[in-house]
């Protein structure tokens with residue numbers, strides 16, 4: 001079979017591809033050209049240089065139809081183009097400078113300590129449920145200044161919002177035959193309904209918080225800071241959508257990075273030992289996980305014009321998948337790309353936080369969360385032993401772990 005006919009058969013939504021998409025990326029990377037996948041009426045770009053160029057080219061690759069496969073129009077930061085994007089991003093990015101984010105480190109330390117003290121007792125745990133899901137939600141809740149009594153309710157609403165938004169990029173947990181399968185479509189419609197109701201609950205809550213903080217600013221929390229810095233006079237509704245972007249953008253992604261990191265270390269015991277022996281390799285191990293197995297495998301865009309890439313024309317109006325995960329394994333860019341190698345040096349930079357105007361605003365925070373989590377885990381547990389196979393989520397765009405049953409052996 002030729003590469004062209006192999007490509008026309010490819011389906012990113014096939015259950016076996018979602019379980020392990022890397023063989024599909026290898027086929028696409030063989031030619032490195034943008035490929036049209038007729039089964040899903042979409043294009044996919046995989047070559048490192050082309051993905052980087054496309055993600056920076058927000059004029060010809062628009063985010064306004066949303067960044068998952070299904071088109072959706074919502075005023076959330078990653079789903080809008082300039083000029084609206086510029087106004088919204090200007091306000092929120094003031095609070096995500098490396099210096100400000102660094103000042104959040106003690107908070108992250110404290111939350112990790114509480115969660116890991118409970119998890120590392122020698123018994124069996126599902127690390128995802130007990131640590132990896134609550135960690136980012138509690139960090140964001142604290143940064144937004146959610147009062148202690150409200151955190152449990154806030155967590156429920158955020159889970160509803162996240163679940164609903166991300167179901168757009170996910171199929172039914174039990175099966176998954178693709179966006180046109182009636183059962184999968186029903187699952188996503190239900191999730192969208194649930195998301196809308198969670199969005200409306202949490203929006204009412206955020207509006208109340210905005211009113212409270214306007215009359216009584218707390219000072220350091222993100223909501224008071226957004227209000228104080230709002231020189232462009234963003235409307236309350238826009239401020240609420242900025243808060244929602246932090247929830248939707250920051251929670252499930254962080255959970256999946258930490259899960260993928262644990263799995264990569266357990267599957268590569270030599271690398272695991274190396275990182276435990278040489279703590280200076282913790283940050284490189286996190287970056288290598290982001291390259292090797294990124295939580296956000298790809299984002300979608302809509303072509304606003306005919307776009308030619310290396311002789312192939314992507315027609316105006318096409319839905320286009322920019323595959324960070326494939327680009328991160330492009331052999332033209334990385335030596336031995338399929339190897340998880342924490343000492344990788346000159347070719348280590350990855351595209352897993354995107355690039356250009358939508359570059360991940362939370363990247364410095366994630367790096368602190370992941371480093372703190374890994375260091376504290378190593379300090380407490382001398383070994384992680386799987387007690388059952390991990391369950392992966394089923395998604396053509398996200399990659400992560402739904403359940404990670406482990407025995408964490410405490411240090412003597």
Ligand code: HEM
Nearest residue numbers: 077078245249250253254257299352353354358360361362
């Ligand atoms: C490992 C964890 C994370 C990964 C892999 C990740 C990945 C990404 C990627 C790839 C984008 C670009 C989307 C695009 O180009 O369409 C993005 C944007 C974004 N991320 Fe993250 N993210 C992570 C964590 C976070 C955290 C912790 C937060 C917030 C606290 C956050 C907030 C956002 C926001 C608000 C955007 C939209 C930026 C814009 O459109 O201007 N992310 N993220």
